[in-house]
Amino acid sequence: xxxxCLLERDGAGVTPASLRALxxxxxxxxxVGDEVTAVLVGPSADGAAxxxxxGAELAAAGAAALCLVSADGLTGYxxxxxxxxxxxxxxxxxxxxxxxxxxxxxxEVLAHLGAITGLxxxxxxxxxxxxxxxxxxxxxxxxxxxxxxxALLEAPLALLTVAxxxxxxxxxxxDANPAGPGRADAALPVRRFTVQLDDADLVISAVxxxxxxxxxxxxxxxxxxxxxxxxxxxxxxxxLEELASLLGGAVGVSRxxxxxxxxxxxxxxxxxxxxxxxxxxxxxxxxxAIQHMAGCLGARHIVAINTDPDAPIMSRADYAVIADLxxxxxxxxxxxxxxxx
Amino acid sequence: xxxxxVVLTADGQDVDTRMSGFTVSPHEECxxxxxxxxxxQAGGTVTVLTLGPPEATEQLRDMxxxxxxxxxxxxxxxxxxxxxxxxxxxxxxxxxLQAPSFPLILVGNEAADTGGYxxxxxxxxxxxxxxxxxxxxxxxxxxxxxxxxxRGAVHEVFELPLPAVVSVKEGINLxxxxxxxxxxxxxxxxxxxxxxxxxxxxxxxTGLRVPAGPSRQAQVLGRxxxxxxxxxxxxxxxxxxxxxxxxxAVGPAGAGAGAPA
Numbered sequence: 234x235x236x237x238c239l240l241e242r243d244g245a246g247v248t249p250a251s252l253r254a255l256x257x258x259x260x261x262x263x264x265v266g267d268e269v270t271a272v273l274v275g276p277s278a279d280g281a282a283x284x285x286x287x288g289a290e291l292a293a294a295g296a297a298a299l300c301l302v303s304a305d306g307l308t309g310y311x312x313x314x315x316x317x318x319x320x321x322x323x324x325x326x327x328x329x330x331x332x333x334x335x336x337x338x339x340x341e342v343l344a345h346l347g348a349i350t351g352l353x354x355x356x357x358x359x360x361x362x363x364x365x366x367x368x369x370x371x372x373x374x375x376x377x378x379x380x381x382x383x384a385l386l387e388a389p390l391a392l393l394t395v396a397x398x399x400x401x402x403x404x405x406x407x408d409a410n411p412a413g414p415g416r417a418d419a420a421l422p423v424r425r426f427t428v429q430l431d432d433a434d435l436v437i438s439a440v441x442x443x444x445x446x447x448x449x450x451x452x453x454x455x456x457x458x459x460x461x462x463x464x465x466x467x468x469x470x471x472x473l474e475e476l477a478s479l480l481g482g483a484v485g486v487s488r489x490x491x492x493x494x495x496x497x498x499x500x501x502x503x504x505x506x507x508x509x510x511x512x513x514x515x516x517x518x519x520x521x522a523i524q525h526m527a528g529c530l531g532a533r534h535i536v537a538i539n540t541d542p543d544a545p546i547m548s549r550a551d552y553a554v555i556a557d558l559x560x561x562x563x564x565x566x567x568x569x570x571x572x573x574x
Numbered sequence: 575x576x577x578x579x580v581v582l583t584a585d586g587q588d589v590d591t592r593m594s595g596f597t598v599s600p601h602e603e604c605x606x607x608x609x610x611x612x613x614x615q616a617g618g619t620v621t622v623l624t625l626g627p628p629e630a631t632e633q634l635r636d637m638x639x640x641x642x643x644x645x646x647x648x649x650x651x652x653x654x655x656x657x658x659x660x661x662x663x664x665x666x667x668x669x670x671l672q673a674p675s676f677p678l679i680l681v682g683n684e685a686a687d688t689g690g691y692x693x694x695x696x697x698x699x700x701x702x703x704x705x706x707x708x709x710x711x712x713x714x715x716x717x718x719x720x721x722x723x724x725r726g727a728v729h730e731v732f733e734l735p736l737p738a739v740v741s742v743k744e745g746i747n748l749x750x751x752x753x754x755x756x757x758x759x760x761x762x763x764x765x766x767x768x769x770x771x772x773x774x775x776x777x778x779x780t781g782l783r784v785p786a787g788p789s790r791q792a793q794v795l796g797r798x799x800x801x802x803x804x805x806x807x808x809x810x811x812x813x814x815x816x817x818x819x820x821x822x823a824v825g826p827a828g829a830g831a832g833a834p835a
Contacts, residue, residue: 243726310730312695312706335691337708337723337730340684344692344707348699353658353776356684356691375689375782379580380589383781394691436704441731450727456814480814488600491745498710498745499724504686505600505744513814523580534812536805537792546792552808553792554801564799568806572818 236261236269237322238296239315239333239342242277247287250334252294253397258332259295261361267329268297270424274318275307281423288421299421304428310338311438316345318428323390325426330361335394343392352388357396361386374399377504377527398508398531451500456482457511457532459502460490461525463518463539463558467495472562473517479569485509487525503528518558521546538562586781589687598633600744601682603640607749608712608742609680610641616714619643621676623667625660626650631765638760639752645765646671654688656775661696663770668701670768677736678719683708683743694741705739706732710746 238258240251258269271291273281278301281287291299302318319331319342331346333339335357347354355361357374359381364370369386374396386393451457458477460470470484477484485502486495502509504524510531517538519525526549529535537550540557547553554561581590598606609620622637624630625648634645648663655663668676679698684691691707698705711722711729719734723743734740752760795804809815 243728337725340691341695341707344695345699345705347658347692348661348696351658353656354690354692355777357689371777376580376589376687377689378785380582381783381785382779383783385778385780386776387778388776437706437732437734439730440733441729452726479816480809481816482814492748494748498748501745513809513812535792536808542794548791550792551790552805553794554805555794555797556799556801560799561802561805564802565805568802569809569815572806572815 235267235326235328236330236332237272237300237319237328238269239272239274239319239331239339240277240291241334241336241338242273247290248334248336250336250339250397252290254332254334254339254395255291255294255296257358257395257397258330261330262363269295270298270300270322271296272300272302272319272322274302274315274428275304275311276309278302282425285420288423292421296421298424300424300426302426302428304430306430306435307428309439311435312338312341313345313349313437314428314430314434315342316349317430317434318426319346320349321428322426328390330391330393332393332395334397336397340394343394347392350390350392352390352392353386354392354394355384355386356394358393359396359399361391361393376523377508378530379504379523379527398510451483451485451502451507451509454483454509454511456480456513456515457485457502457509458482459485459487459514459516459519460496461487461517461519462489463520464490464495465518465559469558470496472558472566476515476562476566476569479566480513480515482511482513485514487519487522516546516550517562519546520544521549580784582782582784586783587779588782596629596633598636599682599686601684601686601742603637603749604744604746605680605682605742606637606640606642607747609678610750611747612678612712612714613643614641618677621646621671623648623664625655625663625770627652634765635760635763636752638763639756640750641756645763647765647767649767649769650772653772654779655772656777657688657690657692657696658775659773661693661700662773664693665697665700666770667768668697671766675737677738679703679737679739681739681741683741694739698739701737701739703737703739704734705741706734707741709740709742712740712742712746 236258238255241248307314333343343354355371355373359372361369361371369391371384371386373382375382458473460473473484486500490496491498491501504527508528512533514532514535535550537546537553542555583590613620620642621644622642623646638645681694695705706721708723709721713720717736722729722731795801
């Protein structure tokens, strides 16, 4: 019995979401002898076999082995081909669980895998525990995490995506994994697998990946300055941008701000926007609607500035200031600039 | 949902919606807007389809008012339909409706409530069509589509032949407000009702919970600009302030030169 965990890589290596998914898979309590094989598909597997640092990183997150999948004609990200890779890998061994981070790619590949196999997919899981009857008791997010669902997953192969925004990255105990850092000299076993593809599996393939213009990414910003209806209009955001820039952070906004056209949608924080996980979320003129707060579950600290002391955000924030944004933001910017050590 | 918190029914099996109104979810509303824009540009008609109880007809009329031409309700009896059953019903209905042939099927990326992230790909596989998900930009050129989504700071671009299935996200457009003539037309429009057969899903809900979450009450630092010094202190404690612009007190000339501006 074993588990597969699909990994994604970007320019900086294996993505943090994938490492969390790997930790999740490794922490699933299962029969002794179960192990997690990390899976890299297509070009994302290039150079991985010789990358000792990558092996150590994966072992530290709980992987017992690494599988590199290739195929003729597979030159980039192709969702159906990636799903075929997982399908054929699962069929080639005694695999009981396939896990991926609930990112665009992870959700997409597992949805295709579910469609190909006709099996259910449990999306945005927070935990999965095997039952004595061969099912899985899962806890998963609904309403982007505002509600949790307890569910029973009945399938010969459990397909799970992991709500990695809501799960902390836990280092895997060094002595729990024979291939892990407990044995620094033991390299992560690497296996190669060739997936058989039809032309139809390669019809959809990412043709281009163009970098966007710079600026701090909202999803990874250490500080997010949020602006809501209380900002009053499109002209009210310049002081927030100035404050965010001063704090080395990014501006995020609530849905009403984007639906009014005051700011572009890429700045939206919430269920249908970006999920943030900053050290500080400074929420300015934001009431704290459920759908907005669903995007802020990963924020370590929240400070609210609002004219309404009874706004729902007050029960989510650590600190609050009752004030008019037009007055306090310029004063705060000036105070930070004029500060002396 | 009352006062910023979700309220569940007494048996913990569902969200209590007695105090709520229903609307079309943001991703789906954007999917309809995108479809209307594409037909305005390239001709054709937009059929809106939803699966739900008879009351969901109201949401279909809202979308007809945005410019869709025809509405189809896959009527349910109140049971929860999982993604497998939902996708099967939609694929079946698309086959049954036949005309028009629907070269493009747009769906919302994920349901706002159940969040399964899979109806689009399942419909696509059943119909033998290509599919991409999470799309925030869509361009039509002849018999092909160019679709893009964000991946971190990068745009990921796909090219699809038609017919295809595309799941879109809010942000792909800013939906219009319904016009008065649109509303009047929607009121009179005939809605096609089909009754697909429910089937069980291998994933079965056993209960719902509202996560405990932080039950804190914010510590109020003060009111108005008088609170600024305390606010700056808190930001300092959280370690998010930049290095001070000027050196403290008096020191040897040039001592503060290293401090970044």
